[in-house]
Amino acid sequence: MRRDGFLKSLAALAAAGALPAPAQTALALKMMIPANPAGGWDATGRALGKAMQDAGAATSVSYDNKGGAAGAIGLAQFVNASKGDPNALMVMGAVMLGGLITGKPPVGLDKVTPLARLTSEYNVFVLPVDSPLKTMQDVVGQLRKDPGSVKWGGGSRGSTEHIAAAMIARAVGVDPAKINYVAFRGGGEATAAVLGGNVTVGGSGYSEFAEYIATGKMRAVGVTSDVRLKGVNVPTLKEQGIDVEIGNWRGVYGAPGITAAQRKALIDALSRTVKHKSWQDAMDRNGWTPAWLAGDEFAHFVDAQFASLRATMAKSGMI
Template identity: 45%
Template sequence: MKHRILAALLASAIAVPAMAADYTIIAPANPGGGWDQTARTMQQVLQDEKISSSVQVQNVPGAGGTIGLAQFASQNKGNANALIVGGYVMVGAILTNNAPVTLKDVTPIARLTGEYEAIVVPASSEIETIDQLVAKLKENPGAVSWAGGSAGGVDHIGVGMLAKAAGVDPTKINYIAYSGGGEALAAILGSQVTAGISGLGEFQSQVEAGTLRLLAVTSPEPIEGIEAPTLKEAGLDVELQNWRMVAAGPDLSAEQKAAITADVEKMAKSAEWQEQLKAKGWSDTFLAGDAFQAQLDKEITATEAVLKDIGLVK
């Protein structure tokens, strides 16, 4: 009899579904930016899809995400309920700031989204094609000014890669870093710079309104609905995507990492996440596990090489 009662108790215990994990997601940037948007979209979908019962988002801005990363790594050893978003900009910031805490100090989970870069000029510019812009760059690199995001970030890297592909010394580029997309856009629209570079989504509405001229994109293939050549089509061997990722705390067990990865993958495959991507103009670049780790290692090595070329890393 006792054995039957014990067996029944064990069976009922096994039948109880595991409790959904509660998560706190660190957005290592100010509210409103790409990382913050990513964290809050994750928050919404994880809760709506009942993957998590409670998700909080905390903003820890500064130094291209490296301040938030250092705080996250030191406070969440072995904590399976903490996540942090990051991406390509963080890779560059770690290298340019010579940050003591790197992505090796956390547990990368998955790449989530990506966006290709766009090169634009104001509609009033005499430059009408990417070939004309490159010709000016070759003639006098310093005379061509570029507006983009933070120094060492994906925009800066994009200009460095373009210069190198065009046979121009990347250390000679005249790159002007702006702290926000709005400031950079104002500089481009006001013809204070020769050209601008940022994520395609940042410029889309102005291109459609006719106030900016789109010269080229950094995708490997033409983008459907975008009337501009790729840099590769223009004879420049440049391909660049600003991707975003999510990582967990350090020192997790294999079981903890697997559980988090399963939750993130379920979120990324959900219909609501796919709708959010479409609404925000983000590409689905989901990649997890060993494949993501290998890709991340490759990106870090390539980024370090470009930043050395530009002169931002010794």
């Protein structure tokens, strides 16, 4: 076989994942982040891309932010542009499931390839620092008095903070359909709204608000965890008499139509990455909890989460 023919054959085998691990080259990845910059998905995608390069699992990573509709717009673009591409990844999570349930877009997660769950995180609710309300009990009091006067700000409709706000209303005897929820396309917009006093209450993953809470620019009044977060002196909703607990998680999908060998190669690359110091440092820096779950187990988890979220949202009057 001529040398150029041999090299083409070698490249084809590597792309299909058919070569032994030492012979496979690192990937030139394309990362779809279906949200605007400065939010949780953006932080996850960019931290993952850097860690994959640091771990030798990727030679380069390019990023494409496409926000809107709880990730459904980015998902549709990913499906249409990445068919059969073994170098394409998309960050996603619980927020996307909520958006798919409420928005019912034509393109769903059944069109893409589940790879792995990476992290879990709980939401925190915060008040603007100069708000006349000081505690979650103050928020509840105002909510009971005039539900529409409490402007909840957070991610897209169907996000975990949106669901949590509806659950809070229901738990304190307020019709969830009456909550005034303002959806933003990314964490950066939600943060700006809280800092500018344009919403009554802001909700997001704790890591997105952490620096503003630490510097006193936001007042944290409750987290959606069962027990207080490690190293975080913020009361849970439950310990304040509000029976609400809901978690967030983030994962990665591959392109439609990739082969089983290509899927395995991507999962192996992700598995190697999450063990690397670069990813561990990002986890610590952002306060993320490791939640590795890969392949078919991850696919089954997503199916179960979809059913569970749908039931929760129906119970809370959101659908």
